[in-house]
Amino acid sequence: MNTMIVNREKITVPPAWEKRTLLDFLREYLHLTGNKNGCGIGVCGACTVLVDEVPRRSCITKVETVLGKQVLTIEGMEQNDGSLHPLQQAFLDAGAVQCGFCTPGMVLTSHALLLRNPNPTEEEVKQALKGNLCRCTGYVQIFDAVMKGAEFYRKKEGKTDE
């Protein structure tokens, strides 16, 4: 099996890429440049993508380990009609974006948290985002964004319960 699903689309991985990092594969082969390289050693979180809804540092993840799995990058967060995902909108409204280099990783890590736990405490948000560094914002407005964005996940959950 040499395929994976990236943003809901089936992708065939050429053999030469299997030993490369997922980050390079996404950026250089698929030209999905939304996720960034801030450290290359798994510490800053700028390269975070979701693999089967779990945050993974794509800079230290080998392509071969995600074959057959579902990968979500920031490019896949947008709604089908091109409008922003409510969590992305919350990041904008809260002023959680400055240089924006950490933003894709922040949004995806928060998304994974809220899928798991749509009602987090601020402490839980801090713990979930502990591995995502941001040098610009001082994080405060990022916490605000996640708390605000959580409303959408709660509503969605409420609907499935009905």
Add this chain to the structure above:
Amino acid sequence: MSKAWRNDGYAKVTGKARYTDDLLCMDVLHCVPVYTDFVHAKLHHIHTGKAEKMAGVKRVITHKDILGTAWFGQIFQDYFMLATDTIRCNGDVVALVVAASRQEAIAAAKAVEVVAEELPALTNPLEALDADAILVHQSKGSNLINHHKIRRGAPTAAWQECDTILERDYETAPVEHAYLEPEAALCIPRDDGVMEVHGSMQHPFSTRRFVAAILGTTLANVEVITNPMGGGFGGKDDTAAIVCARAALAAHLCGKPVKITYTREWSMRESYKRHPYHLHYKIGLKGTKIHAVECRIIADGGAYTSVTPWVTWRSTVQCCGVYTVPHVHADVYGVHTNNVFTGAFRGFGSPQVNFAVEQWIDECAAAVKMDPVRFREANMLRQNSVTITNQRLDSHIVSTAQVLDAVVSESDFANKVSACSYGKGEKLYGIGLALVYRGCSLGAEGMDFCSAIINAQFDGSILLDVGIHENGQGAESAMILLLEKHLGVTRERVRYNRPSTSHIPDGGTTVASRGTLMGGGAVMNAIRRLKEIIATALHAENGCAKEDVSFHDDRIWFGADSLSWEEAMKQMYLARTYPFAFGSFAAPRVSWNEETGEGDAYFSYVYSCQAVDLEIDAKTKNVKLLHVWAAHDIGSAVNPQMLKGQIYGGIMQGAGMALWEDLHQQAGCIQAKNFHTYRIPRTTDVPKIHISIIENDDPTSPSGAKGIGEPALELIAPAIANAVYRATGKRINSYPIQPKLKGMTL
């Protein structure tokens, strides 16, 4: 709470924003730098043969290939873009390898052989001025970069009049900017003969000068285009410009587009840092008044000058904090060493002196048994006070009392001080504060003017160009909001032109928190001119006097009647008059006497106060920040949410510097190579932050705004140090504080 807005927000939350390394270019070549293990060495040979024969390699470039000059710098041209005959620090680059792929270039870089003779290195700045010191630049004959002075009153005699005298030493560490995006450049040799430069840099005009210099061409033959940039904080000036220049050289020599993208390791190794300082202060009090101050400050500039003279100049002007001192004798030296060089960093010479001053102020208060707040009140500058540079503060509102009161009452400072532990207990509690002021913009430091172009189109849409740079702080959005407020148009109508050095005059560097102030001044001026042009052209046709033309609610009004912008701009074009205005703003004149240190150093000042409380575990000695209270007078707030973002971000950067950030520099080599060993603040470090924004419109700023980027960062370190003292009973006179605490018995 009002919603934040920024023009680049959508692109940034969707991952569509293309930072330099995200730019795709079909036939691009990849270039990487070659470093050596040396700190100081005579360079004999660079053997490139082996590397040249490796797979994919197109070319190996050394200084011999430079078409223009290898030497460059903003103030002194003592920095080589590729090493010529000497290696002066561990970050020096001796060659560039260009290959078809990045992997191939990195592999070949290891095959470049350098023959050099190691020289003894100077790494202690305190030895730099010794008569027998190792010289970093032989040709300069000395390691002195600059010496700024203040000679005020008669300090020698004044000591006799003092009844309390304190002497203290402080030391500050070099600090990494740690912008999340490492340096990158993409240079494209264009068919019209222009070298097109895209880069992660915060000073496109300076970058253009570096590129033109290395290529030996004119400024007009280089076009630097701005892309989204992943953070700068002052750190993407020289090094980032040089990365662009090297890419341009490679692109020129290979005749193809060339990209350089730094790894975090290269970035931390080569890029300049915040200046480490050694500060010695002697303070004399007469009763409860500061009577005399003597200080000697040594700033380690590292191997190259960069902006050391300017950084240390600000330290000089602000060396006694926001206080009245009748007698001052200050000597501030910038010196060379073989350490990695130092340069601009948010704060620009103020965090170091503030760290010292705001600690000794607390100690002086204690020495005369006075409450630290009352002591500050007794000594601080107020309206019409005269600063240590003999500048009377009468051009703007001096809001020291306002910011101090806000923080003292919001934090319930008095009660919290009485709850401090002073070393007793398991969980040690402490609170501290700091009060500072800061000169706006560049002051006598540099070229200080800026321009803006408003170009309304036939269909009523508007193009805006401003000679400042978006560093991620929201400068572009702030400029658009000025149009919304003062030209009365909706923000949707305005398109901020992606800046290019070929489209607008050199606006200087977007440092020193000058973006909003200077860019805003230029935009305000352009708005005034555009209104005049439109009113003159259209008033008669629309049946009103010129004075009755007004601009609001997204329409242009002629008395009680109005036209949409679409209609009005059509009329303009039919009247054959361009709705096009060029505006500029020059900072008011400042003055400075190098010998006496007298002058109107800055045309205006901002005032800030911050308090912090924290808890220290007596066993682990871990510091946990609990709350920060911050009050800032920022003139007028253009974009309130973004302003808060600057304050939060500045506080956390300052907290990182104060507590944790340590490059572990040893013998000229930086040991912290990436974020696993260089610890910047994380989410779990963030305290509750309370912000009070104070708005006193500044008559010297056309938009009323004064800037916040740097004030937010420059005073949390001494506030933390003061809180650590009240928690532990111990003074820590150097940062980062956390490692020092670990080594102490509490």
